Amino acid sequence: MRKVSLFSLAGLLWLTLAPAQAHDNWHYDQDREYRDNYRxxxxxxxxxxxxxLRDDSRIILSGHIVRRLDDDEFLFSxxxxxxxxxxxxxxxxxxRRHRRGRILIWAExxxxxxxxELEVERVRPAYR
Incomplete structure (x- = not known):
């Protein structure tokens, strides 16, 4: 009986950790795919x-949002x-949680x- 309980506990633990790992891998794959698109x-x-820079140049910027100007326009510094x-x-x-913090933007x-002006294609918090 003890072996069955031990195996079922290990199985439950594995089932709770597997989705979190898959979620992290999904983000990693998305980031890698996005970078590959930049070539x-x-x-x-x-x-x-x-x-x-000239029109249609693709860049990455690190900074923060100063203020919102319009529905989809912001001032970045x-x-x-x-x-x-x-x-x-x-x-x-x-x-939502990182609006006042430093962010990375991929833009054109x-x-x-x-x-x-910059047309933002992707944005994420700058963790470093």
């Missing part, structure tokens, strides 16, 4: 540099300057009439 390793760019970013509501909701430069 190159991108260094973190500063806002000052981003303002001078990294210490070297500020720039307007356009981010979907879904991405904004995902940052959108140049119109000499002004640079």
């Amino acid at each position: 190159e390793r991108l260094p973190i760019t500063s806002v000052a540099e981003a303002k001078h 990294d210490g070297t300057g500020t720039i307007k970013i356009e981010m979907d509501d879904d991405d904004w909701r995902k940052l 430069v959108d140049r119109d009439d000499g002004r640079n």
Whole structure:
């Protein structure tokens, strides 16, 4: 009887840990797939540099949201300057706990009439 209890306890423990591990692997696979879509390793760019890049350049920025300007427009800063970013509501909701903290954004430069804006493709908290 003791062996059966021990095996059932081990089985229950395995069943509770397996979904958590699968969830972590899913995020890892998603991150790797996203990076592969960029086709190159991108260094973190500063806002000052981003303002001078050509249209459709893909960049990664690290900083924080200064304030919300409109439904999907925000002011982003990294210490070297500020720039307007356009981010979907879904991405904004995902940052609920990290809105005041440092975030990483993957974005595409959108140049119109000499002004640079960033179209955010992906966002996540910067844990480091």
